[in-house]
Amino acid sequence: MATNEDRAVQAAQDTVVRETDEGYRVLGAPEKSLTHQHDIDRIPEFDVSQEMLSNSRENPEAWLMYGGGYEQHRYTTCDVITKDNVADLELEHEMSVGNGSSMEGTPIVVPGDPPIMYQTNGPDHVKAIDPREGEVLWSYTYAVPNDVVLCCDDNKRGAAVWEDKLYITTLDSGVQALDRYTGEELWYTSTESHENGYSATWAPIIYDGTLFTGSAGGEYGVRGFFAALDAETGEELWRTNACPEEEWVGDSVNQSGGAIWMNPTVDEERGVLFTPGGNPSPDFDGSVRPGPNRNTCGTSCIDMETGEMKWFHQESAHDIWDYDSPCPRILIRDLEIDHRDETKDVVTSAGKTGWSYTVDADTGQLVERSEPVVQQLSMFRMIPHIDEGRRMPFMPGGMGGNDWQPPTYCHETGLVYYKMHNNGQEAWWRFEEYEEEGQKYWGGVLEDEMEGTPDGYNGSIGVIGAVDPATGKVVWQDWIDSDIYLWGGTMSTSTGLMFAGTQNGNFLAYDGASGERLFEFDAGDVPISGSPMSWYDPGTEKQYVAIQVGGSGWLRRGTRDDRLLIFSMEE
Template sequence: MSIDQDRAVQAAQDTVVRETDNGYRVLGSPDESVTHQHDTDRIPRFDVTQEMLSNSGQNPEAWLMYGGNYEQHRYTTADVITKDNVDQLEVEYDLRVGAGSSMEGSPVIVPGEPTIMYQSNGPNHIKALDTTTGDVLWSYTYAVPSDVVLCCDDNNRGPAVYEDKVFMTTLDSGVVALDRYTGEEVWYASTADHERGYSATWAPIVYDGTLFTGSAGGEYGVRGFHTALDAETGEEKWFTRTCPEEEWVGDSINQAAGTNWMTATYDEERDVLYMPVGNPGPDFDGSVRPGPNRNTCGTMCIDAETGERLWFHQESPHDVWDYDSASPRMLIRDLEFDHRDEVRDTVVDAGKTGWVYSVDAETGQLITRSDPGVQQLNMFSMIPHIDDGRRGTFMPGGMGGCDWHPATYCEETGLVYYKMHNNAQEAWWRFEEFEEGRKYWGGILEDETEAMPDDYNGHISSISAFDPATGKRMWRDWIDGDTYIWGGTMSTTTGLMFAGTQNGQFIAYDGETGDHLWEFDTGEAPISSSPVSWYDPNTEKQYIAVQLGGSGWLRRGKRDDRLVVFSMAE
């Protein structure tokens, strides 16, 4: 059956998002969720076990979770594609998924005969595909309520798998569990009231029968949280607020934000989660929330069994620049700090400030802060009041630096690779009355500035390599264009690093030097997603998959609905 006749695809196409003065609204969603089955008998029937998940990062045939492994390395041990032959990489297939809203997702790859891909995109649409042929085996569209409000488009950045289920967060701040063989809904769990402004867009993670998921909606004055659900039933195991009430002044805690809106990193040895945490609320008016606004704009470590907060490393105290720290954390074990004569398990991340931070996994103590990945002009200068008649131009702007973009750690080179924005923005603060379910920015953010800072170099983006032990920036590739760079990076055991740009180039870099070894032109479709790779012993090929298309908010490029899979035979 043609995908044009797929009812779930049609439901996703009928679901549209419209930008309003209160953010994005979802319209035309189906009254009930829709599953359409094509050829489900081709999906091998076996459980994705905990052992498989724990070994995913070292299994060249799998990519079983958002970051490739629990440590979020986005690294494959598949070794067919090398620096010497990457220029021969070919397109295996280029298909349209039929529902081209936000295309920021990262697929999950389950090995078998055949290997199965679970691929998701906005608006809460997911498919099971035969990776050998690109055939759709089933598809599903979630019925998003029409009163959902979203700050930044109908994103879905990827699914999770465990045993006989595949899991997807939903735009109304929930999680849906599907039978991964049939696409039929098994359970749905709401984690917060979407009418209050909560939403969910990231890929959850699962460990030993527990699913971990967070919170979004920081631009609506919500209170951030992280929660654990029973993967079999959806029942809540624990629920933890990110911000401690005793460290916020007055009733400012009620609109504290501090949302955890990207995928957490799980440490199997310590049984803890390392979570990226976003801005305090409201974004630009710090006068209503005195103090450092603890547990915002940084990294939180919590006990995975109980949800107890253990430590927090803050990157932008009392933030008024919207300097979220949303990129997933990478856990690097036994990292050698020669200049300190120390070896430590280290949590590495880059936030919107444009620095890469390496902190001790046990204590959260800062070990190294890197060279800046982008220009820092008028950075941390105070945001003027709207009546002052001044313009508050600062850089990095509210887009960062590094936004949600997941990085990669290449075990071969020992380097981490980040995409970053290099652009100024203007902001003003003003007093706003909080109203539930309405934007609560406490000011205005202008993307188009009246005048860029004098020392601006004119490059809107960069892709850079950093040594996480020394903080030294090893190389940087400046990217020009009219739109912002988006999406993540991926590396290989053969020393390659792959990244896409907003201009439609999918690039293979020499991870050591930054040299371009191969490029693919998408035909001007921006790449806002994060690539994955795997080896299939049935075809004796290594594959790389990447979704094409921008998303709607703030200079992210035009829409598209393509999934491109590249291959190379042994």
């Protein structure tokens, strides 16, 4: 059956997102959620076990979670595609998913005969797909409340799977569990009220029967939190507020921000999570929140059993530039740090500052801050008050640096690969009376277009770069010219390749060591905002690489599209 006959696809198409002064408002959503089944008998029925999840990163036939494995390496052990043959990579399926909304997701693949792909896109839409044939088996659209307001588009970045269930977060700050064989609803849990400004767009993570999720809404006067749910029933097990009351002045903690709006990294050995940290609230007026504003703009370490905060590493104290640090963290075990004569487990990531930070996994102490991956011009200067009549472009702007775009760590090269923005913005702060959760609360204005550019700007709005996490050296950079932001993540392989898409519609494979482009596919004049993934199918004896195509993101998001590209190479 074609997607134009699919009731769930039609419901997603009817759901529109309008940009307003308050943010992106959802309109036209269905009154109730819809599942449309096509050929569900094709889905092999077996439980996705904890052992399968724990081994996902090492299993070339699987990609069972957003980052490929718990350590968020976005790395595959598939070895069919190599530096010598990647130029011959062929497009096997070019699928229309039927709804050209946010296409920032990463599909997951459950191995089997056939393998089953679960693919998501905005607004709150998910499909089960047979990737061998490029056919939809079932589709589902969640009934988003029509008064949901979002800061940054109707993003849906992925799903989670465990046993016989599939899970997505929902734009109204909930978690929806589905039967992964049929697409039918099982349970729903609201983690917070969307009327108070909370939302959710990331893929949840499941470990040992517990589902972990967070909070978004830092631009609406919320207080960030992280929560654990029983994956079988949806019951909340614990909740941790990101910002500690004893370290915030007065009642500013009530609207402190610090949202944790991408999925965590699981350290099975330590029994902890490493989570990203959002900006303090309001974004630009620091006068109403004195002090360093812990725990914002950095990395948290949280006990999986209790929710206790173990440590926090902050990248931008008392932030007034919207320099939060939202991308998933990468856990690297036994990293050899030769210049310190040390070998230790580390957590590494980059924030909007444009630096990559490597910290000790046990203590959160900084091991190495990298060289800048982007240009840092007029950085960390006090932004002017709106009444001053003064302009001050700063760079990186509020988009970063590295926003949500997930990096990859390649075991063969020992490098981490980032896609970053290299652009400036202008901001003004002003006092705004805090009213209540759910009301826009920026404490100023952020302007995307600058009156002038900072001296020394190279004119490239984005860059794809490789960083050595042990030394902080930027090994290579590929500067990208465009008038649209560079979104989406990266993926690496055991054969030393790195894959990424650009906002100019190019899907690329690099020699991970040198940065040489070895493969280019022209997807048309449309941004590629999705993040690539890969798997091997023993039934076809092929390695596959998939990427979602379409513009998304806050401001300069580019042309919408609704395509899923699946490439393949036979042994």
